Amino acid sequence: MLENVRLSFQGIWSHKMRSFLTMLGIIIGIASIISIVSTIKGTNEEIKNNLIGSGNNTVEVVLYQNGYTYTIYSESDIPHGIREVTDEVREQIRDLESVENVTCYNERRNTDSIFYLNNEVNGVSIRGIDTDYFSTTGYTVHRGRNFIEDDYKKFRKVLILDQTAADTMFQNEDPIGKTIEISKVPFTIIGIVDAVKKFTPTISTVQDYYSYMSEDSGTIYMPKASWPIVYSYDEPENVIVRAASVDDMENAGRQTADILNKTISPTQTETKYKADDVLERAQRLQDLSSATNNQLIWIASISLLVGGIGVMNIMLVSVTERTSEIGLKKAIGAQKGSILGQFLTEAAVLTSIGGIIGVASGIGMAQIINKVSGVAVSISVPASAVAVLFSMLIGIIFGLLPSVKAANLDPIEALRRE
Amino acid sequence: MILKLDHIYKDYIQGKMTVPVLKDVSLHVEQGEYVAIMGPSGSGKSTLMNIVGCLDRPTSGEYELAGKNILKLNDKLLADVRLNSIGFVFQNFQLLPRMSALDNVALPLIYAGVRKKVRREKAREALIRVGLEERVSFTPSQLSGGQKQRVAIARAMVNRPDILLADEPTGALDSKSSKQVMELFQKLNDEGVTVIMITHDSGIAGHAKRVVTIFDGELSEQKGEVAQ
Numbered sequence: 001m002l003e004n005v006r007l008s009f010q011g012i013w014s015h016k017m018r019s020f021l022t023m024l025g026i027i028i029g030i031a032s033i034i035s036i037v038s039t040i041k042g043t044n045e046e047i048k049n050n051l052i053g054s055g056n057n058t059v060e061v062v063l064y065q066n067g068y069t070y071t072i073y074s075e076s077d078i079p080h081g082i083r084e085v086t087d088e089v090r091e092q093i094r095d096l097e098s099v100e101n102v103t104c105y106n107e108r109r110n111t112d113s114i115f116y117l118n119n120e121v122n123g124v125s126i127r128g129i130d131t132d133y134f135s136t137t138g139y140t141v142h143r144g145r146n147f148i149e150d151d152y153k154k155f156r157k158v159l160i161l162d163q164t165a166a167d168t169m170f171q172n173e174d175p176i177g178k179t180i181e182i183s184k185v186p187f188t189i190i191g192i193v194d195a196v197k198k199f200t201p202t203i204s205t206v207q208d209y210y211s212y213m214s215e216d217s218g219t220i221y222m223p224k225a226s227w228p229i230v231y232s233y234d235e236p237e238n239v240i241v242r243a244a245s246v247d248d249m250e251n252a253g254r255q256t257a258d259i260l261n262k263t264i265s266p267t268q269t270e271t272k273y274k275a276d277d278v279l280e281r282a283q284r285l286q287d288l289s290s291a292t293n294n295q296l297i298w299i300a301s302i303s304l305l306v307g308g309i310g311v312m313n314i315m316l317v318s319v320t321e322r323t324s325e326i327g328l329k330k331a332i333g334a335q336k337g338s339i340l341g342q343f344l345t346e347a348a349v350l351t352s353i354g355g356i357i358g359v360a361s362g363i364g365m366a367q368i369i370n371k372v373s374g375v376a377v378s379i380s381v382p383a384s385a386v387a388v389l390f391s392m393l394i395g396i397i398f399g400l401l402p403s404v405k406a407a408n409l410d411p412i413e414a415l416r417r418e
Numbered sequence: 419m420i421l422k423l424d425h426i427y428k429d430y431i432q433g434k435m436t437v438p439v440l441k442d443v444s445l446h447v448e449q450g451e452y453v454a455i456m457g458p459s460g461s462g463k464s465t466l467m468n469i470v471g472c473l474d475r476p477t478s479g480e481y482e483l484a485g486k487n488i489l490k491l492n493d494k495l496l497a498d499v500r501l502n503s504i505g506f507v508f509q510n511f512q513l514l515p516r517m518s519a520l521d522n523v524a525l526p527l528i529y530a531g532v533r534k535k536v537r538r539e540k541a542r543e544a545l546i547r548v549g550l551e552e553r554v555s556f557t558p559s560q561l562s563g564g565q566k567q568r569v570a571i572a573r574a575m576v577n578r579p580d581i582l583l584a585d586e587p588t589g590a591l592d593s594k595s596s597k598q599v600m601e602l603f604q605k606l607n608d609e610g611v612t613v614i615m616i617t618h619d620s621g622i623a624g625h626a627k628r629v630v631t632i633f634d635g636e637l638s639e640q641k642g643e644v645a646q
Contacts, residue, residue, distance in 0.1 A: 334529045
């Protein structure tokens, strides 16, 4: 066996040009697959890293009804039997081992009662937040100022916008100091917040666009104390917890939801708290980006098929060329199996070398793609190993026919031919 | 009796015609004999050689080699017979061009499953036996015709076969090299090797102790000395 491998290397080396051209199909196929797989893996890791609490390990525990997040658009949507989160409950959540920080907020979404200069502002959400909100979710005030103690104590009518809301509402103006009306009550904008880590996905298909852009057009924050000025007292709150680590996120979310659900009145059976499954969301996005790229893998596989046929062709030529060698070997006592093994090994060694070169070029190509287009890439070691094994398999499959032909050569015929 | 051929017939089918190539051929060879089978081309001597060499099967007849009933063996066992009982020498040497003399000689030992170190030792011994100890690492293209044939003889002998089967061993050689090869055959025969040689050259056949002629597929024993 080892002897066969050694002889195969010798044979391949003595026909360098021919061997390289034969391998080329395999090299191109494997290189394309490796670079595609690297891109998929890179994108997936990026999606995951960015979605998982923006690298901040935050989990949203929100109200769900029939499997969908329960959104409050107006007063009539407020579900019965669900109280504001009390300080006692909040302490209970904070005491959980998996939880580092907790914040509660009220939310109205797509409310139609926001006006700026008599123009209705559509699509924004509005949240009434406590003092822990920005520190828990990983936002920083990058323009203007944060809410201070007095804003809460004195029920000040002040607002902070996130960057998206600021962009939607004030295209060319400075929002700081501007006044907007919420349910006919004027509020003053005092600051703009932004996420510390930002996820900018690569939009390459229409599907990508819809999945990333389904987020709302921004959020407006007000001190929770001022919430009842425009909305009502004792509205149900959503909770965001920051887990101690990525691994704790699932536990933190589940335990928080359990605590909150105990506070819900037994008469309320439809609406319950549930942790937003970020991993599941990441998975959905990953599936989407993989689906397009998986089609590319199939196309690259065609090149492997063509490469395999090339290997078969050249092996058939090689068998014909070495007819007298085969005849001699059979005459001096080689079994059919030995001849078969020799040619199969040769084909497998040839395609394995092609596979290894292909993996190396694929990794190189992935790096170039990364440099040129900025798409995230990540090299998968198992995928590379599988690629090499797979090319070996191609050699064995497509080398089978020529090898069987060699093994079945009639030694008399083979020796006679010169 | 090392080799016993009895009533061998061999027919070839050509289109719708059956062409008889060997007709009732019987040949008995004792251990240690040196036999030449002589005949013109087309006489059936190559066919006979292929049957003796277990590369081909007769249409009918009996063949016993080293006590084995050859015609009852399957392909796998026939390969074993070729490996262990027969040493082939061909007119055109049939050396593998990319291998050294040593590797060429060691080739049958690979199929016999001999370990690499032992293979090299045995191959070297065989090359010493044919007087080529200086040429072990030469490739065939670096050797003269006579040297090539001696490498081929070393390869044939490396597994210590029961018979040495040579098909026109001097057919591609000049007279000086031919003489050397004939001397080598004589030496091996003196050491007890059974030699069966096929040739159309009566001068070469004359080196054998016993000459049988084949003509039109029929074998006849030649008595007495052969004209040089």
